[in-house]
Amino acid sequence: MSTTSGLLYAKSHEWVRRDGDSPVTIGISDYAQNSLGDITFVELPKVGDQLTKGDPFGVVESVKAASDLYAPISGEVVEINGDLDQAPEKINQSPVEEGWLIRVKPSDPSEMESLLSEEDYAKSV
């Protein structure tokens, strides 16, 4: 499965990007950031935390609402985007390049196959 943008999506509105062999980068979709409106706070896991596909791993808050983040794949957190603590608005401004959330080393690469292509995700929202 491939897309022009290189992004795959979970139905819970997270995107996953393969960066070479490993790890993968995870963020929230443009649709999600736009629906939430101005993002004011992000709670992320710590480096070393283990994520389980489908389980909550953090929170993203806007003036309007707080939303759980769900792990699109299982794996170990190897990096977090430290800029978001002081500048959560980067998720609105640039949900992929600057507003990415975490990098994860997948524990089961086959889980990637369950994710949606950009086209299929766009149809689902």
Added chain:
Amino acid sequence: MTSSSTELKKTPLHAFHQRHGARFTDFGGWDMPVQYGGILEEHRAVRTAAGLFDVSHMGECDVRGAGAADFLNHLLTNDVSRLQTGRALYSPMCYENGGTVDDLIVWKRDEGDYLLCINAANTAKDMEWIHRAATGFEVSVEDVSDRWALLALQGPQAAEILLGAADGGVVDGLKPFAFAEAVVAGIPCLVSRTGYTGEEGFEIFCGPGQAEELAEVLLATSQSRGLVPAGLGARDTLRLEAGFPLYGHELSADISPIQAGLGWTVKFGKPDFIGRPALLAQKESGPANRVVHFRTGGRRIIRPGTEVFSGTEKAGEVLSGTISPSLNEAIGTALVAAGAGALAAEVRGHRIDLQVVKPPFHRGQSIAKNQNNP
């Protein structure tokens, strides 16, 4: 997200909102713009330049007759007898038990001729209450909500914008809580120097058929001054920073003006009024619980309904919570037991200490300037 708009009421400015890219929300049964560009951007525009809000969903009520002043003084907790023609007054309206029916602004147009502006979601309830209370007074009460559109022009640039659009000097020199008839952008209006943002500003009543033209002209001619359309999202963050109550949050059937810290709006020196004995008892013995304003030092918003603790004991709950764009931290209000010690809230497993502060959280520069040069 937004619910079905088929049954929601629309203000005369609905097409204006759509044209300017608004996102809508159900607010008290009305399909209202929650934001256009973004809540924080609109908030900052009102603090630094100006914002234009549609508040046509608010209800209006005419109270007329020889007994109007006496009736309103009986109905409301503030002292209407001191109100001069051409001036406005903020007042709660209470039940016999001291709980709040609504909070409103009353404009005195002439002797025996008053206009009340009430909260949208409360309009039907208020009209019933006002009609019932009017028994025995020489007064006529009429719901005129459909006859008025209402725009709020708020921010440090609001006066310049209005001066540029209004004919003659009527608007110039209008004092806080004063109002006058004026022609704005060729449209006859009632212009009041009131607002709900903590900034300099005006509320402009006009006929519903002319509201769209008025809004478009104001916006088109004032973009160079930084005027932007602003939605209910920014209206809420602005009013909370300014320390103003919102009915259903800081005031309700269960929260009296005494509990809400609005004792200045309850005038015990005037003749009997609805709720007086209960409110006086609360004032003298102190209410069992009261509204406090808090800062958090962090950015995690503490949402309404969140439990508040004093030590390990539950002390109350959060009434309003948002991020303060001016302070860059989460702020809010809570109803807490009198005498409760240090307060904290628990949000998603995190204990957050609440620093109780005296409102306002933020004083608008345009207001501060006026207070220095009255």
